[in-house]
Amino acid sequence: MDRAAAASLDLVIPIYNEERVLPVLLERLDEVFAPEVLAANRISRVRYRFVDDGSRDHSAAIIAGHTGHPGRVVLYRLSRNFGHPNAVSVGLDHATGDTVAVLDADLQDPPELVLEMLARWREGVDVVFAQRRKRKEGAVKRAGYWAFYRLVSLLSDLDIPLDSGDFCLMDRRVVDAMRSLPERLRFPRILRSWVGFEQAGIEYDRPPHR
Ligand code: UDP
Ligand code: MG
DSSP states (O other): TTSSSOEEEEEEESSSTTTTTTHHHHHHHHTTTTTHHHHHHHHHEEEEEEEEEEEEHHHHHHHTTOOTTTEEEEEEEEOOOOOHHHHHHHHHHHSSSEEEEOOTTTSSSOOTHHHHHHHHHHHHHSSSEEEEEEEOOHHHHHHHHHHHHHHHHHHHHOOOTTEEEEEEEEHHHHHHHHSSSSSSSSHHHHHHHHHHSSSEEEEEOOOOOO
């Protein structure tokens, strides 16, 4: 497609017991993607595709009851807790936008960065992923990430940047390519590296979760 033209945007947001942060997140999304911002960024429409990964709290009710900009919120509810990668996969299966972003619900992935990612997409980048300037997690978690990515890169020859997670914006073609793979157990951030296309990171400081 012509990337200078108006483009639609899907936000895939997995949630598991996020009732505390969801009101803040919804308000922030409505602010960051206010109608005038959509116009200024040539976004034809935006959808918040929440995937409720078997929450046991009021997360689903809060989303269903949100009265912000009309027609934006879509809620998928999984029958139990399947884990973050599976929840993201479900969102990607339903996303129809020209561009699709993936972000966490707990505001560790600042929504305003999606606009910056979209600008890079307009320049021709197909996968714009967020790179943490410094991981704030503890040493044990960092070591876990390191070991996991080392294993993946040993097994697959894939070089996945250590300091990136799921937070990204992808072109429609990338999502279609990921969905066309036969994997049943899918790790979106790994498949995203696997499928190729033009990929680039943008740096950010990951805030602590809310
Ligand atoms: N999440 C999910 N299913 C789970 C665990 C987490 O959908 O089983 C969601 C969670 O609500 C959040 C995102 O996935 O939006 C990232 O989770 P978390 O903040 O716990 O991960 P971390 O920041 O530690 O990487
Ligand atoms: Mg988090």
